[in-house]
Amino acid sequence: MAEYDALKLDHQLCFPLYAASREIIKLYHGPLTKIGLTYTQYITMMVLWEEKKINVKSLGKRLFLDSGTLTPVLKTLEKEGYISRIRSSEDERVLMVEITREGEKLKEKAAEIPKEIGSCISLKEQDAKELYRILYTILENRNSQ
Amino acid sequence: MAEYDALKLDHQLCFPLYAASREIIKLYHGPLTKIGLTYTQYITMMVLWEEKKINVKSLGKRLFLDSGTLTPVLKTLEKEGYISRIRSSEDERVLMVEITREGEKLKEKAAEIPKEIGSCISLKEQDAKELYRILYTILENRNSQ
DNA sequence: TATAATTAAATTGTATCCAATGTAATTTAG
DNA sequence: CTAAATTACATTGGATACAATTTAATTATA
Numbered sequence: 001m002a003e004y005d006a007l008k009l010d011h012q013l014c015f016p017l018y019a020a021s022r023e024i025i026k027l028y029h030g031p032l033t034k035i036g037l038t039y040t041q042y043i044t045m046m047v048l049w050e051e052k053k054i055n056v057k058s059l060g061k062r063l064f065l066d067s068g069t070l071t072p073v074l075k076t077l078e079k080e081g082y083i084s085r086i087r088s089s090e091d092e093r094v095l096m097v098e099i100t101r102e103g104e105k106l107k108e109k110a111a112e113i114p115k116e117i118g119s120c121i122s123l124k125e126q127d128a129k130e131l132y133r134i135l136y137t138i139l140e141n142r143n144s145q
Numbered sequence: 146m147a148e149y150d151a152l153k154l155d156h157q158l159c160f161p162l163y164a165a166s167r168e169i170i171k172l173y174h175g176p177l178t179k180i181g182l183t184y185t186q187y188i189t190m191m192v193l194w195e196e197k198k199i200n201v202k203s204l205g206k207r208l209f210l211d212s213g214t215l216t217p218v219l220k221t222l223e224k225e226g227y228i229s230r231i232r233s234s235e236d237e238r239v240l241m242v243e244i245t246r247e248g249e250k251l252k253e254k255a256a257e258i259p260k261e262i263g264s265c266i267s268l269k270e271q272d273a274k275e276l277y278r279i280l281y282t283i284l285e286n287r288n289s290q
Numbered sequence: 291t292a293t294a295a296t297t298a299a300a301t302t303g304t305a306t307c308c309a310a311t312g313t314a315a316t317t318t319a320g
Numbered sequence: 321c322t323a324a325a326t327t328a329c330a331t332t333g334g335a336t337a338c339a340a341t342t343t344a345a346t347t348a349t350a
Contacts, residue, residue, distance in 0.1 A: 006259035009191045014169045016280035019209040021166035023287045024159045046154045064164040093298040114151035134276045135161035142168045238328040
């Protein structure tokens, strides 16, 4: 009478999600160390390479991270010279984060990373697309709640 | 001439994986706090509810975690009385982790958690299956390298 | 308009993660 | 047999994550 046991690692969706996420992020360690970034700093810079200027709240919504995580990351990136942090004059509560010339230059160094990593993840084109689609349905659901 | 930019958050598979993973794990915080576990402790206990006894290396392979992460987690679980840690007599390097009576009892308290969480993740049955399958192809690929 | 409620960041405290290194036990080679 | 290599786990140090709280600014309301 082998009944179904929901408390098995293999029966949980959260676990492969958690494990695969960390495994993939580990792949970034080498390439990112070469350009002196951590993964969190990297995704933060990706938003800034795209937006140029953004406040902490919007950045947090984009990255699914709160100020508890972002504040120290942003302070480090500022110290490295890649961004500047300036309070908004219209609303002193708001902190604007803006990319610097140095930050822009860093993008060139990072240019090869996506390709480099992509070749390490052996997923069929169709599976990669499916994965991407399903993950975003989860995220959209979350961000709207 | 808007050329494709691989360095966009939306063009990376790693990011939704990382974000979705954390979002899902956050769902566990409430239910797990009620029974006094963290997420890492929870997945560790899941392996032990299944295996009863396992060494640190095998546990780490199962969870994709190394001793740097597991050692402190296991010490905490031992202090709570849910597991015991005993060196193997055949090979003194090996540490065996075994579930206790208290640890077994904890499983009853955790029994409702999977259902509770499942209802929070609004994924179609088919998508959940696909996600599961694709994540495991990534993990199997990793664990064999 | 005062006061209450809300909001945006920062801070605090706890628990990971993980790379790198250390240590002790065991195996392997010469 | 014995030095070298390997293995399993522990330790260390740095960087997150995140819940909870605090602080300061702004907005809403009585």
